[in-house]
Amino acid sequence: MIRAQLPSLQGVWDILDRVLDPEVPVVSVVELGIIRDLEWQQQRLQVTLTPTYSGCPATAFIEEEILQALHQAGIPDVQLRQQLAPAWTTDWISESGRNKLRDYGIAPPVGSASKRSLLGEDPIVACPQCGSEHTERVSEFGSTACKALYRCTDCLEPFDYFKCI
Numbered sequence: 001m002i003r004a005q006l007p008s009l010q011g012v013w014d015i016l017d018r019v020l021d022p023e024v025p026v027v028s029v030v031e032l033g034i035i036r037d038l039e040w041q042q043q044r045l046q047v048t049l050t051p052t053y054s055g056c057p058a059t060a061f062i063e064e065e066i067l068q069a070l071h072q073a074g075i076p077d078v079q080l081r082q083q084l085a086p087a088w089t090t091d092w093i094s095e096s097g098r099n100k101l102r103d104y105g106i107a108p109p110v111g112s113a114s115k116r117s118l119l120g121e122d123p124i125v126a127c128p129q130c131g132s133e134h135t136e137r138v139s140e141f142g143s144t145a146c147k148a149l150y151r152c153t154d155c156l157e158p159f160d161y162f163k164c165i
Contacts, residue, residue, distance in 0.1 A: 026104045033092025044077040050088045107161040127152035
């Protein structure tokens with residue numbers, strides 16, 4: 001019996017970099033930083049992922065998309081493993097992911113996840129449409145729980161801000 005050639009780990013990373021987040025369909029699961037580790041165990045691929053938060057409603061859908069992409073790439077035996085600790089943080093979003101968020105009209109997280117937000121200090125969030133830093137928070141929650149709704153006071157456009165978590 002001839003075994004099919006399985007992709008290298010870099011090849012698997014490349015495959016997963018084409019799996020898009022369903023809530024922000026311009027950013028991949030790799031760019032979001034939710035893929036924590038890949039490991040070949042004999043002919044089985046183990047994929048370790050950390051959801052953006054433990055109750056994220058998109059997690060099951062993302063896992064199905066990951067499995068489908070890997071199976072279509074000829075990897076029949078895949079084990080998904082959720083790792084909840086350490087908890088996912090917006091610090092794990094890649095620079096390319098942050099740029100794609102901005103280009104899509106969502107302000108990327110400002111700075112790093114820290115206790116500043118717990119102390120009530122609002123970050124300076126630049127408008128993704130015009131680049132102005134003259135913005136204001138309209139609501140703590142935007143289109144999803146991980147985003148806040150902001151408005152630019154220069155161009156007057158509303159936009160989501162991907163909160164630091």
